[in-house]
Amino acid sequence: MNFESPNLVTAMPEIFVLSMACIILLVGVYQSQKSGSLVVYLLTQATLLGALIITIGLHTATPEFTFENTYVKDTMGDVLKAFIYLVAMVCLLYSRCYLKEQNIDRTEYYVLVLFAVLGMMIMVSAHSMLLIYLGLELLSLCLYALVALKRDSEVCTEAAMKYFVLGALASGILLYGMSLIYGITGSLNILEISEVLKMGVEMPLVLNMGLVFIIIGLAFKLGAVPFHMWVPDVYHGAPTSVTLFIGTVPKLAAFGMVMRLLVDGFEVVHVDWQTMLIVLAMLSIAIGNVIAIAQANLKRMLAYSTISHMGFLLLGVLTGTADGYSSAMFYTIVYTIMSLGAFGMIIMLSRVGFEADNINDFKGLNDRSPWLAFMMLILMFSMAGVPPTVGFFAKLAVLQSVVSTGMIWLAVFAVIFSVIGAFYYLRIIKLMYFDTAEDQAPIRTDLDMRITMSVNGVMVLGLGLYPAGLMALCYAAIS
Amino acid sequence: MEIQPILFYVFSAILVVASLAVITVKNPVYAAFSLILAFFTCAALWILLEAEFLALTLILVYVGAVMVLFLFVVMMLDINISQLREGFARYLPVGLIVGFIIFAQMAVVLGPDTFGLDQIADPVKHAADYSNTKELGSVLYTVYVYPFEIAAVILLVAIIAAIALTLRRRPNVKQQNIDAQVRVTKEERVRMVKMTADKKDEMNQ
Amino acid sequence: MGMLQQYGILFGLIIGVIGFVLSLFALNRAIGKSRIELAKDVPATAGKLSRDPVWVRYHARYYGYALLFLAFDMEMAYMYPWAVVYKEVGIVALLDMGVFLLILFLGLLYGWSQGAFRRQ
Numbered sequence: 001m002n003f004e005s006p007n008l009v010t011a012m013p014e015i016f017v018l019s020m021a022c023i024i025l026l027v028g029v030y031q032s033q034k035s036g037s038l039v040v041y042l043l044t045q046a047t048l049l050g051a052l053i054i055t056i057g058l059h060t061a062t063p064e065f066t067f068e069n070t071y072v073k074d075t076m077g078d079v080l081k082a083f084i085y086l087v088a089m090v091c092l093l094y095s096r097c098y099l100k101e102q103n104i105d106r107t108e109y110y111v112l113v114l115f116a117v118l119g120m121m122i123m124v125s126a127h128s129m130l131l132i133y134l135g136l137e138l139l140s141l142c143l144y145a146l147v148a149l150k151r152d153s154e155v156c157t158e159a160a161m162k163y164f165v166l167g168a169l170a171s172g173i174l175l176y177g178m179s180l181i182y183g184i185t186g187s188l189n190i191l192e193i194s195e196v197l198k199m200g201v202e203m204p205l206v207l208n209m210g211l212v213f214i215i216i217g218l219a220f221k222l223g224a225v226p227f228h229m230w231v232p233d234v235y236h237g238a239p240t241s242v243t244l245f246i247g248t249v250p251k252l253a254a255f256g257m258v259m260r261l262l263v264d265g266f267e268v269v270h271v272d273w274q275t276m277l278i279v280l281a282m283l284s285i286a287i288g289n290v291i292a293i294a295q296a297n298l299k300r301m302l303a304y305s306t307i308s309h310m311g312f313l314l315l316g317v318l319t320g321t322a323d324g325y326s327s328a329m330f331y332t333i334v335y336t337i338m339s340l341g342a343f344g345m346i347i348m349l350s351r352v353g354f355e356a357d358n359i360n361d362f363k364g365l366n367d368r369s370p371w372l373a374f375m376m377l378i379l380m381f382s383m384a385g386v387p388p389t390v391g392f393f394a395k396l397a398v399l400q401s402v403v404s405t406g407m408i409w410l411a412v413f414a415v416i417f418s419v420i421g422a423f424y425y426l427r428i429i430k431l432m433y434f435d436t437a438e439d440q441a442p443i444r445t446d447l448d449m450r451i452t453m454s455v456n457g458v459m460v461l462g463l464g465l466y467p468a469g470l471m472a473l474c475y476a477a478i479s
Numbered sequence: 480m481e482i483q484p485i486l487f488y489v490f491s492a493i494l495v496v497a498s499l500a501v502i503t504v505k506n507p508v509y510a511a512f513s514l515i516l517a518f519f520t521c522a523a524l525w526i527l528l529e530a531e532f533l534a535l536t537l538i539l540v541y542v543g544a545v546m547v548l549f550l551f552v553v554m555m556l557d558i559n560i561s562q563l564r565e566g567f568a569r570y571l572p573v574g575l576i577v578g579f580i581i582f583a584q585m586a587v588v589l590g591p592d593t594f595g596l597d598q599i600a601d602p603v604k605h606a607a608d609y610s611n612t613k614e615l616g617s618v619l620y621t622v623y624v625y626p627f628e629i630a631a632v633i634l635l636v637a638i639i640a641a642i643a644l645t646l647r648r649r650p651n652v653k654q655q656n657i658d659a660q661v662r663v664t665k666e667e668r669v670r671m672v673k674m675t676a677d678k679k680d681e682m683n684q
Numbered sequence: 685m686g687m688l689q690q691y692g693i694l695f696g697l698i699i700g701v702i703g704f705v706l707s708l709f710a711l712n713r714a715i716g717k718s719r720i721e722l723a724k725d726v727p728a729t730a731g732k733l734s735r736d737p738v739w740v741r742y743h744a745r746y747y748g749y750a751l752l753f754l755a756f757d758m759e760m761a762y763m764y765p766w767a768v769v770y771k772e773v774g775i776v777a778l779l780d781m782g783v784f785l786l787i788l789f790l791g792l793l794y795g796w797s798q799g800a801f802r803r804q
Contacts, residue, residue, distance in 0.1 A: 005776070006624065018632065022790050025639070029797040067625040108643040115636050122629060134629045138636060145640035183594070203598075209588045482691045536761045544757040548750050616765030620777045627780060630762070631787040634755045638791035641751035642800045654803070 007066040010073050013055045013081060014121050020047040021114040028107025037105045041096060044110040045089055048117070052085040069189055070128035076329070076477040077125040080256045084124070087249050087336050088117050093452045094344040095241030097444060101352045102239055104150050112149075113245065116142035120249060124256030127190045127264070129178045132257055133171070136221065139253065140167050143246055147238040159237025166220065166230040174217025180210030190265040197268040208272055214261060215276050222254050222310045225283035232295075235303035240355060243299055244343035247306060248336040251313075255332040258317055263325060270320040277318035278410065284311030285414050289421030299357045301424060302342055305383060308421055309335045315414060316398040319405045326474040327397035333470065334382075334394040334463070341379040341456040348372065348444060348453060362428055364437030372443065373432045375457030382460045384425040385418055390463035397471070487527055494520040507553045511546060518542050529605060532612040748800060759788055 008015065024047070028040040055078055063074035092113065099105040119138030126132045144167065148160030182188055184206050185196040201207050216227065223231040235243045262273055288308030295301035313335070316328025349356035349365075349372075356362070366373040382391030395418060402411045463470055497520060500513035518541045525534035592598070619627055726733060762784065770777050795801060 011625075018787075022787065025790055025794055029794055068622050071625060106643070108639060111639065112636070115632065118632065128626075130623075130626050131629070134626055134633065138629065138633050141633060141636050141640065145636070145644060148644055151644055203593045205588050206593050209584070482688055532765065536764075540754075540757055540761055544750075544754040548747075548754060551747060551750050610768065612765045612768045616769030617773065619762075619765055620769065620773055620780045624776075624780050627762070628783055628787070630758075631784040634758055635787050635791045638752060638755045638788075639794055641748055641755070642795050642798055645748035645751070646798055646800050 010064050010066040011071055012058060013051050016054055017051050017118045021111055025111045040107050040110050044114060048085045048089045052082055055081050070131055072125055072127040079473060079477040080124045080252050081121055083333055084120050084249055084252050090340050090452060091245045093448055094244060094347050097446055098241045098347045112142045112146050120253035123253045126260060129188045146242045150239050155237045159234045163230055163234045170217050170220030173213050177210045177213025180206055190260060193265050211273055218258055219280050223307055224280045224310050225287045228307045231307055232300045232303040236297060236300045240346050247339050247343055251332055251336055274318050277314050281311045281314035284308060285417045289417045293424045296359055297357055298346060298359050312398050315402055319401045322478050324401040326478040327401045329474040330471055331394040331398050334390050338379055338382050338391060344453055345376050363431045363435040365432040367437055369443050375453055377429055378457045378461050380425040380428050384422040388464045390460050390467060393467040483527060490520045490523045511549050511553055515542050515546050530611060532615055
């Protein structure tokens with residue numbers, strides 16, 4: 001047996017994050033109670049920043065493989081990783097005050113976030129089904145624990161329980177699909193699988209069954225209808241800072257996972273999975289948008305809106321063209337930026353013992369803080385897909401790629417339900433500007449949060465005016 | 480007549496019966512024990528497949544540790560079984576239909592037409608001194624080193640999560656502090672008291 | 685000696701062992717005295733029927749220990765093949781297992797600092 005020793009430099013970002021997470025665990029555990037979690041918080045941010053620098057520094061145009069071709073470092077992986085770090089950093093910025101108020105400002109929180117980031121990094125640069133599964137499990141385990149971390153709250157524990165049971169079921173289904181694929185191709189390596197599939201499949205029935213199981217597993221993790229039942233409950237039940245995290249960063253990793261499995265691995269049998277994704281995407285867009293209208297809780301409403309956004313992500317992927325993939329990637333990145341702002345706003349308006357997660361809490365926000373109301377206006381417009389915000393261009397890019405593959409009816413369907421969905425975003429704007437405030441409590445004034453929120457809102461508008469840069473990045477990442 | 484097919488059918492029959500017992504018996508402890516039986520017969524089947532190491536790991540990890548956890552939960556929770564079973568009759572038809580469809584699909588897809596001996600050749604039989612463990616080890620720590628280390632990270636996260644979520648420190652527990660006991664000095668324990676000595680003859684008076 | 689005969693001997697041994705155990709029970713039944721009464725199987729405390737359900741025996745607190753045991757049990761499972769191939773793979777195996785144990789050791793340190801291993 002000849003064993004090629006792995007090139008550890010290629011995997012430097014993962015090694016760095018892992019080492020730092022371990023160091024932070026030790027620092028946090030053995031520091032005095034007085035200095036609190038500030039050191040841990042700063043170290044976590046520094047780790048993410050360091051990983052960002054390493055990833056960008058090590059970036060090469062040609063893909064590199066290591067660990068027996070199971071680890072790949074290519075442009076798509078690097079871009080996704082860079083956004084994973086950035087979005088995680090903003091998540092932590094938003095959550096800092098909230099964590100203190102909710103009494104979950106513990107070292108474990110930051111360490112689990114870092115390990116979740118590590119899991120996502122593993123997922124986006126995995127080129128083996130085994131690694132995709134392990135990365136996914138690492139991510140999910142951290143998320144289950146994060147949801148349950150506020151353990152005296154019954155709502156959180158219940159949400160964690162639901163998330164865990166359904167997540168474990170989904171992982172089992174995904175694993176079963178993977179084992180079937182392994183059974184017919186004889187390999188776990190994504191590249192080898194695609195080579196075998198190119199030569200022609202001897203057992204199409206087994207391949208389809210494996211594919212069905214894998215797609216069910218992916219749909220569970222993405223939260224696409226009809227495998228979406230956990231999304232609203234978990235978003236609603238989890239502490240808002242955790243919802244912020246779950247609602248944003250893992251979507252980037254999930255996109256990476258979909259690309260690695262379906263595109264890198266099964267692009268040859270594109271016809272087979274396209275139909276399944278069409279059904280998932282249509283159901284997600286329709287049900288997500290319609291049920292969101294009935295929600296009075298903003299976290300639940302955003303959960304259903306996430307479901308519809310995941311439908312759009314799938315729309316881009318199912319086209320099977322490079323245009324479609326890059327538009328889906330653009331959509332995913334834009335979606336994470338928008339929902340960062342939206343969930344961040346809930347945290348912004350919350351205070352000790354009060355969660356601003358009811359839509360009525362946004363009544364008359366314009367009188368209380370015109371600037372924050374304006375930011376929320378931009379975010380809601382962007383989510384609804386109103387020009388000139390970036391949400392419009394994201395939807396446009398996906399729809400263009402769908403139309404160019406000749407599925408005009410699908411694009412029309414998506415547009416109709418987006419228009420229906422615009423209602424509940426606009427309702428928030430109506431509440432903010434045309435209703436009088438019931439709640440006159442002062443809004444938090446932490447400078448770092450205000451600056452981040454402003455940057456976040458302005459970015460949504462700015463990217464809408466100049467989408468070319470990010471779009472070009474996504475194109476470069478796919479091709 | 481070969482002995483392996485006989486053993487296979489015997490173990491498979493036990494496995495099916497045990498698995499059915501897991502979901503049908505009323506007492507959760509019996510269900511857990513049936514699951515142990517199912518694991519054991521499964522391990523026996525794996526040994527027939529020459530996967531000795533995995534079979535032993537199955538027994539070690541699942542029977543030894545996971546089942547202990549299951550029994551723990553069963554023993555800890557004050558479950559009202561009749562309440563748990565209330566929905567059983569209501570959901571039974573749906574469950575049966577779904578189960579039957581899944582079974583039928585799997586039978587069609589995974590049946591002998593695709594994975595039969597005429598489709599996929601009999602695996603090579605290994606010599607008596609062939610070590611399954613050795614084969615696993617020789618790739619696990621070289622080719623699969625990356626997944627192997629990730630497994631360690633997953634275990635670490637599991638430990639952190641388990642402690643962070645279940646451990647509650649009870650402030651008013653009386654317990655020995657052995658460190659403090661060992662480190663104690665004689666000054667802390669023995670107090671030298673100066674007393675005026677009483678005279679003996681005075682006491683006798 | 686053929687395969688079948690070898691298994692035959694094994695089968696005979698199993699039957700023999702089971703028969704031996706059963707015969708012990710039979711012997712006990714034959715020479716020992718015992719009275720079978722219904723009330724003997726009922727959980728009772730101080731002559732009365734138990735007031736509380738008898739299932740609850742462990743405190744939920746011990747669940748944490750069980751979970752920790754599971755994590756370290758898994759670690760042990762990885763050690764077996766390592767011990768078998770250690771000599772052949774050499775320094776690479778040593779490093780691999782070193783990193784693996786180091787990562788898990790952090791979990792131990794964390795648990796220790798939190799007082800998870802203290803009896804309370």
